[in-house]
Every structure is written in C-alpha cells, then in structure tokens.
Amino acid sequence: MLRRPLTRALMIALAALTWPLAAAAQQWHEYKPDAAGYRIDMPGTPAARSQETKTAAGTASYHSATVVVEQRSFMASHVVYPAGAAPTDPQKEFDRLREGQRRSGLVVRTGEPELGMVRDEKRFTLDGAPAIRLVIEKGDSIMSILAVLKANILYQMIYVGPADSKTSPDIERFMASFALVKS
DSSP states (O other): OOHHHHHHHHHHHHHHHHHHHHHHHTOOEEEOOTTSSEEEEESSOOEEEEEEEEETTEEEEEEEEEEEETTEEEEEEEEEOOTTOSOSOHHHHHHHHHHHHHHTTOEESSSSEEOOEEEEEEEEEETTEEEEEEEEEETTEEEEEEEEEETTEEEEEEEEEEGGGTTOHHHHHHHHTOEEOOO
16 A cells, blocks of 8 residues: 555656656747848757858858757858859759758668658748748658748758658748748
C-alpha cells in the first residue's frame, strides 16, 4: 500500500521537474534580422552568421540563422546579390536550387552519391515575389524548403530532419510564419 502513494508522488515530482524543460523546448521566437526584409518564427534562439563572397559582379552577402532541436534543423537564410548579378529568371534559379539541394548532404553507401527524391514541388508567388516550396527525401532524412526571390535577395527557409518527421506540425509552423516585411 505504501508503494502506490510513493510511486504516485515520485511521478508527480518527476513531472513537475521535467514539465518546464518540455515547455522551454517548444518556445518559438520571432526572428527578424535588421534590414533583411523578412520575419520568421523559430523554435528557439538561432545562432546567426554572415559572410561575404567576391563574385565577378561584386560582393554577395550571405546571412543565416539556425536552430537545432534534437535531430531537427531549422534554418533561415538570405543572399543579397550585388547590383546587376541577381538571377534574372526566377524559374531557372529555382531549378538550379532544387538540383543543388538534391545533391547536397549526399548519402554515400556504395561509394556512389545518392540523389534526393523530390516528393513535392509547388511554385507560386508570395507578396508578388516568385516562390517555390520543395520537399526532398534522402535516405532517412527529409528536407523541406521555401525559397523566395525578391529583387536582388534570395530568401531560403530550410528544415532538415528524420524522414519520420515529415508530417511534424513544426515544419508547417516554421514555413507558414515566413513573411516579407518592409526593412
């Protein structure tokens, strides 16, 4: 008889101790980098980085912010192309992006690269800007991508996680929260 109340008390104590940790792990925060022209919700505080790359047309600036939760990665990024160097054909740029993402993070099992399989592809406009939504499956991983090309900026929101997470509501929350805003 003493075991049951003691077990119940231990379970209540354990729940009280772990509940704040579970709640904290699920806290979403708005990420809105200065002068970037977008906002998005992320499941934690992102680690941000920036770098500049010299191109024939000038310097391109790359900015990213990443949150990793367990085996899932949420990344928001944007590339600012130099004047005159932005892609002129958004659909060709999206084709290049799709094929590049299929080849990225290659899974090598037999010594040969494994290309990702495009499971879903939708092209549309977002606030008047051309956009694409992709779902790519590679081995035991899934990648969900939202890319938007506005003027000389390419925005990319990328989720990568285990294949069994492809129906996670967190993916849709992340992607749906993206919005273009005035800088």
